[in-house]
Amino acid sequence: xxxxxxxxxxxxxxxxxxxxxxxxxxxxxxTEVDVxxxxxxxxxxxxxxxxxLAEADSFDRGVGGAESNVACTLAxxxxxxxxxxxxxxxxFGDHLLRAVAACGVDTAHVVxxxxxxxxxxxxxxxxRGADLEVAYYRAGSAASAxxxxxxxxxxxxxxxxxxLTGITAALxxxxxxxxxxxTAARPGRPLVSFDVNHRPxxxxxxxxxARTTLLGLARAADVVFVGEDEATDIWGITGGPAAxxxxxxxxxxxxVKQGGRGATAFAGxxxxxxxxxxxxxxxxxxAGDAFAAGYLSATLRGLPLRTRLRHGHLTxxxxxxxxxxxAAPPGRDRADRLAALDDEAWGRLRLGPRWTTEEATA
Numbered sequence: 001x002x003x004x005x006x007x008x009x010x011x012x013x014x015x016x017x018x019x020x021x022x023x024x025x026x027x028x029x030x031t032e033v034d035v036x037x038x039x040x041x042x043x044x045x046x047x048x049x050x051x052x053l054a055e056a057d058s059f060d061r062g063v064g065g066a067e068s069n070v071a072c073t074l075a076x077x078x079x080x081x082x083x084x085x086x087x088x089x090x091x092f093g094d095h096l097l098r099a100v101a102a103c104g105v106d107t108a109h110v111v112x113x114x115x116x117x118x119x120x121x122x123x124x125x126x127x128r129g130a131d132l133e134v135a136y137y138r139a140g141s142a143a144s145a146x147x148x149x150x151x152x153x154x155x156x157x158x159x160x161x162x163x164l165t166g167i168t169a170a171l172x173x174x175x176x177x178x179x180x181x182x183t184a185a186r187p188g189r190p191l192v193s194f195d196v197n198h199r200p201x202x203x204x205x206x207x208x209x210a211r212t213t214l215l216g217l218a219r220a221a222d223v224v225f226v227g228e229d230e231a232t233d234i235w236g237i238t239g240g241p242a243a244x245x246x247x248x249x250x251x252x253x254x255x256v257k258q259g260g261r262g263a264t265a266f267a268g269x270x271x272x273x274x275x276x277x278x279x280x281x282x283x284x285x286x287a288g289d290a291f292a293a294g295y296l297s298a299t300l301r302g303l304p305l306r307t308r309l310r311h312g313h314l315t316x317x318x319x320x321x322x323x324x325x326x327a328a329p330p331g332r333d334r335a336d337r338l339a340a341l342d343d344e345a346w347g348r349l350r351l352g353p354r355w356t357t358e359e360a361t362a
Contacts, residue, residue, distance in 0.1 A: 033080040033106060034300050036159035036190070038151070038182070039168045040085055040143030041065025041100065042119035043092045050125050053133050063099045064121065066165045066197055066289050069326050073293035073315065075104035077329045079300060082106040084156055086142040092118035093142070103326075109155040113142035125283060134201055138171070147174030148181045156182060161296055162190040164221075166214045170202035176213065183220040194221035195292050198230045211235060219250045223299070225292050227257045241266070241273075255309070257291060263309050274309035279317045280352035286326055290319035294329065298339075310339040310346070317351040330356040 044064030047056035071081040083105050087093035089112045096118060101107045119138030138144065146168070156162060162182065169176045183192055196214050203210040211234055218224045231237040231244045241256035241264040248254050254266045262275035294315025298308035314335050319327045329335070334356065341349065 032158045033082045034159065035071065035074050035079060035161045035163055035296060036082045036084060036156055037067040037071040037074075037163045038084040038146075038156055038178075039065060039067030039165055040119060040138070040141065040146075040171060041068040041083070041087070041096055042121050042138060042141075043095060045120065045122045046125060053122055053124060053135060059122070061095075063096055063326075064123075066167055066195065067163060068096075068100050068105070069286060069289035070163055070195075070293045070296070071105045072100060072103035072326055073290055073329055074297055077293070077297050077315075078332065079297060080106070082109060082155065082159060084109045084151060086111045086113050086116075086146055086150070088112070088116055088118035088142045089114045090118055092120060109152055111142075111150065113145060116140060116142040116145055118142060119144075125285070136201065141171075144172040144175060146171075146178055148178050150174075151178060157188065157190055159190050160300060161193055163193040163195070163292070163296065164217075165195040165197040166217065167197050167199055167202065169213050169217060170199065170206075170210070179217055183217055185220075191223065192221045193223045193292070193296060194218055194225070195288065196224070196226040196230055196234070197288070198234050200233070215247075218248055221251050223253045223255070223296075224248060224251045225255050225257065225288070225295075227259070227288070229259070231256070242271070245271075253305075255295065255312075257288065263291070263312065265305050265309055267305055270305065272305050272309065274306055274313065275347065276313045277317060277346065277349040277351055279320050280350070281320045282353055283323045284320065286319040287316040290327070290329070291316040294335075297329075303339075307339050311335055314338055314351075318356050321351060321353050321355060328356065 042064050044062045045059040048058040048060050068083050071083040075081040083100055087096050087110060093112060097107050097110060119141035121137060122135040124133045164179060164182060169179050194217055196218055198210065198214060214234060218226065226244060228241060228244065235247060237243050237247055244256045245254050245266040252267060255263055257263045260276055262273060264271065264273040291312040295308045295312035298311040315329045318329050
């Protein structure tokens with residue numbers, strides 16, 4: 001928890017419940033950027049055609065990293081965003097920096113490591129589950145050398161929001177110590193956003209540590225994103241979003257993602273469920289990072305809690321209806337107009353390819 005007491009939960013102008021004051025409108029504090037995202041990004045290779053890794057004979061190159069995905073999406077949505085990490089002093093590091101900076105993200109605080117390589121990974125086109133294959137080549141990567149002594153704390157703290165994920169905690173003891181340091185209660189700490197982002201492959205042989213580590217980090221954050229399925233896999237929580245909130249009573253805001261069904265946000269005593277619109281999925285990747293970016297964008301704008309969830313769904317839909325790990329978010333005017341639909345029209349909304357530039361159907 002932060003060192004400031006959360007404000008009360010009040011009703012929004014549209015009849016929805018808003019989040020506590022500290023989550024609704026982060027204090028400016030003379031900050032340099034809206035959002036700082038800290039974590040590893042890697043060069044990602046996906047088979048050029050659907051199929052298993054063993055059968056693939058060609059691959060498409062991209063960039064993969066939960067935190068840099070969020071930073072890129074927020075920058076493309078018009079916010080100032082900074083990405084902090086370490087990459088190798090190699091060609092893959094060059095590619096990462098160019099790709100992230102091209103989205104408008106500040107990469108000045110990414111350290112080039114001359115002794116450790118940039119991480120790479122190979123994955124199939126699925127999102128999660130039995131059909132997904134992921135082969136990581138990140139052991140000993142430059143990013144795994146992050147620790148409290150190797151990160152510019154001033155650069156991390158000079159954002160209105162600091163976005164972190166559980167992926168970083170799994171990379172090394174130093175990375176875990178860094179996350180504990182950044183989430184610790186202290187004067188002037190930014191609003192801390194934490195996406196649990198459980199990746200079992202990174203915790204092989206350490207399931208018990210993953211349970212306690214991710215729970216502790218989530219409890220220390222101000223805004224938590226967690227999938228209902230994740231909560232079951234990691235902590236054995238069943239009983240729906242309310243049971244997840246009961247296990248995480250400390251964060252001012254907890255957002256429980258429920259896949260295609262929608263998401264439920266808990267803020268103080270308020271419970272706000274928002275169904276997801278129907279989506280014609282092109283590629284089931286990147287939706288979780290896009291949802292977090294859309295929600296944080298609306299948070300930075302001081303929008304009501306229900307509207308934040310709708311912006312999360314809309315930004316996720318942009319990722320789901322485009323190829324690749326990231327996609328341009330919908331324009332602000334278009335997103336605002338769709339987010340303002342009444343419940344009946346929202347329930348009839350259907351989003352397909354190119355909906356961000358063409359009219360969505362309702």
